[in-house]
Amino acid sequence: MPLSLAPEHEARRVEFQGFVDEHVAPFADAFHRAQRTPPELIALLAERGYLGISIPKEFGGAGEDAVTLGLLAAELARGCSSVRSLLTVHTMVALAILRWGTRAQRERWLPELASGRRIGALALSEPGVGSDAKSVTTRIAAQGTDLVIDGEKRWITYGEIADLFLVFGRTEEGPTAVLVERGRPGLRTEPIRDLLGIRASMTASVHLDGCRVEADHVVGRRGLGITQVASVALDLGRYTVAWGCVGILRACVEACVAYTSRREQFGAPLKEHQLVRRMISDMFTDLHASEMLCMEAGRLRDRRDPGALSATAMAKYFASTWIDWGSFEGPVTTAVWMPRILGFFARRGAAKGAPLGTAANSFSHASSPLRPRDRSSTATNSPFRNGSLAPSTVIGAPQRRPAARLLPRQTSTSPRSELIRPRDRRDPSALEVKPPGYWKWRMDHGPGAGVVAVGGSSGFSKS
Numbered sequence: 001m002p003l004s005l006a007p008e009h010e011a012r013r014v015e016f017q018g019f020v021d022e023h024v025a026p027f028a029d030a031f032h033r034a035q036r037t038p039p040e041l042i043a044l045l046a047e048r049g050y051l052g053i054s055i056p057k058e059f060g061g062a063g064e065d066a067v068t069l070g071l072l073a074a075e076l077a078r079g080c081s082s083v084r085s086l087l088t089v090h091t092m093v094a095l096a097i098l099r100w101g102t103r104a105q106r107e108r109w110l111p112e113l114a115s116g117r118r119i120g121a122l123a124l125s126e127p128g129v130g131s132d133a134k135s136v137t138t139r140i141a142a143q144g145t146d147l148v149i150d151g152e153k154r155w156i157t158y159g160e161i162a163d164l165f166l167v168f169g170r171t172e173e174g175p176t177a178v179l180v181e182r183g184r185p186g187l188r189t190e191p192i193r194d195l196l197g198i199r200a201s202m203t204a205s206v207h208l209d210g211c212r213v214e215a216d217h218v219v220g221r222r223g224l225g226i227t228q229v230a231s232v233a234l235d236l237g238r239y240t241v242a243w244g245c246v247g248i249l250r251a252c253v254e255a256c257v258a259y260t261s262r263r264e265q266f267g268a269p270l271k272e273h274q275l276v277r278r279m280i281s282d283m284f285t286d287l288h289a290s291e292m293l294c295m296e297a298g299r300l301r302d303r304r305d306p307g308a309l310s311a312t313a314m315a316k317y318f319a320s321t322w323i324d325w326g327s328f329e330g331p332v333t334t335a336v337w338m339p340r341i342l343g344f345f346a347r348r349g350a351a352k353g354a355p356l357g358t359a360a361n362s363f364s365h366a367s368s369p370l371r372p373r374d375r376s377s378t379a380t381n382s383p384f385r386n387g388s389l390a391p392s393t394v395i396g397a398p399q400r401r402p403a404a405r406l407l408p409r410q411t412s413t414s415p416r417s418e419l420i421r422p423r424d425r426r427d428p429s430a431l432e433v434k435p436p437g438y439w440k441w442r443m444d445h446g447p448g449a450g451v452v453a454v455g456g457s458s459g460f461s462k463s
């Protein structure tokens with residue numbers, strides 16, 4: 001069932017679909033193999049205004065709403081998840097500046113990002129720091145009126161070509177966000193090759209060796225780099241990744257329907273066999289449910305409703321866990337198809353969850369097709385289970401994702417998730433600190449108790 005959209009959103013969706021069908025999808029394999037996104041495509045994205053789609057018009061952007069941003073993310077991901085990840089990190093940097101930057105910073109950087117003259121990248125993770133973002137070790141030391149940065153950032157999406165890095169390091173006051181342009185002495189990027197998925201995302205390590213910037217490059221208050229600046233950026237990242245998963249699912253559904261319509265066994269196309277039909281129905285249902293959750297998150301964001309935070313987390317949780325190997329193995333398991341479908345997942349989905357925090361994706365990791373599983377768990381799920389080419393024999397058999405309501409209650413193990421909550425009901429980005437244990441208590445006893453497994457651990461922290 002197609003998602004019901006307002007006419008203006010439907011018009012934009014059709015426009016994005018046309019763009020992706022013409023400029024992205026046919027070349028995704030080539031991008032994947034070359035491990036790069038061609039500059040011509042990035043220039044085209046900029047020319048169409050897609051890189052500034054959610055930046056306000058006063059700063060040279062298109063000023064579109066969150067739903068439109070989501071529709072663009074979904075369509076880009078349908079064609080190539082790497083290209084979607086460019087939109088994600090670029091808009092994360094822009095939003096962080098918009099929310100927490102000074103007027104001067106907004107006027108200086110946002111028009112550059114909106115036009116695509118500069119590509120933004122978010123430099124948070126380090127070799128020893130992932131989920132626990134507040135433990136960043138990169139040093140930011142004051143020297144006169146300047147700041148000197150030393151450290152290494154790892155897994156920086158589009159770090160190979162980005163022009164403006166939002167770097168998270170540690171000042172005397174605590175974690176702090178600072179903007180560093182490419183070209184500053186002491187900044188060096190080193191490509192990371194041969195990723196499993198989103199291989200065209202030009203991921204890099206960023207080395208900062210005595211890299212000097214002016215003090216006015218600090219975004220937000222010193223010491224609040226994670227709780228304020230990163231939180232806003234990561235929330236937006238979750239939102240576009242959630243929509244991206246919708247796009248991946250749509251592409252997978254289309255691929256499965258096409259293949260099972262074409263291939264015949266026992267005198268009928270695969271899709272006419274009852275069990276295969278059921279699997280495809282499951283996929284359509286997951287797609288539609290994911291779309292609806294994403295749409296709900298988008299609408300709440302557009303209304304600046306504080307519920308947008310948890311709605312976004314739920315959308316990302318649900319949409320990023322749909323890759324249910326059990327659903328695909330029946331329709332697509334043949335010697336001819338397996339290499340293609342494995343590549344398909346690797347290209348589009350294998351890295352869909354990790355970039356925005358580990359515990360944030362604890363549920364997606366739990367059902368990842370790349371994670372070894374108890375093989376007995378899906379033994380009844382597929383008529384192909386005994387075949388030597390069944391996916392389980394290749395990468396381990398995943399369990400079907402249980403319905404969200406059946407999940408055991410979980411609470412976050414991250415201290416940050418207990419500290420960060422919206423303060424201003426009109427502005428979900430405004431955060432306040434609550435005493436440790438408060439939100440756990442609220443999740444257990446307050447309104448909405450029982451669904452915290454979804455919103456709790458994935459909503460309010462990177463991890």
Ligand SMILES: Cc1cc2nc3c(=O)[nH]c(=O)nc-3n(C[C@H](O)[C@H](O)[C@H](O)COP(=O)(O)OP(=O)(O)OC[C@H]3O[C@@H](n4cnc5c(N)ncnc54)[C@H](O)[C@@H]3O)c2cc1C
Pocket residue numbers: 089121122123124125126128129130131132154155156157158198203351354355356357358359362365413414463
């Ligand atoms: C493709 C890709 C792109 C990325 N892009 C960027 C980027 O642009 N910028 C950036 O800064 N970073 C980026 N990252 C890094 C990403 O943010 C981290 O991978 C993520 O935060 C997880 O950190 P980690 O990989 O170090 O895992 P870890 O934090 O070391 O976690 C390892 C394992 O431990 C588990 N674990 C961790 N903490 C807990 C806990 N509290 N409770 C239970 N289990 C736990 C996790 O589930 C995971 O299975 C990217 C990563 C990938 C894969």
